Amino acid sequence: MNQDLRPRWYSPAEVAVLLGFGLSKVKMKIATGELRSIKDGKYRRVLPEWVDDYIRDQVERQEAA
Numbered sequence: 926m927n928q929d930l931r932p933r934w935y936s937p938a939e940v941a942v943l944l945g946f947g948l949s950k951v952k953m954k955i956a957t958g959e960l961r962s963i964k965d966g967k968y969r970r971v972l973p974e975w976v977d978d979y980i981r982d983q984v985e986r987q988e989a990a
Contacts, residue, residue: 934970937962943976954979 935943940960941951954960959982961975 932973934972935976937969937971940971940976944980 932939937951937955938948940946941948944951946954951960955962955969955971960971960979962969962971964970
């Protein structure tokens with residue numbers, strides 16, 4: 926049984942790797958609301974589509990400048 930098991934959500938550390946950022950930068954973006962997240966117990970989690978939304982927002986901001 927070979928299923929493609931992809932993460933349903935990411936930790937801030939995983940988001941940092943995906944975006945090529947340091948962990949502190951990801952945590953700052955979460956704290957300021959630039960990157961959406963939820964709290965699951967004592968952990969923060971970010972849905973893959975929220976990472977996509979963040980990237981889209983950054984591209985739109987650069988294109989508008």
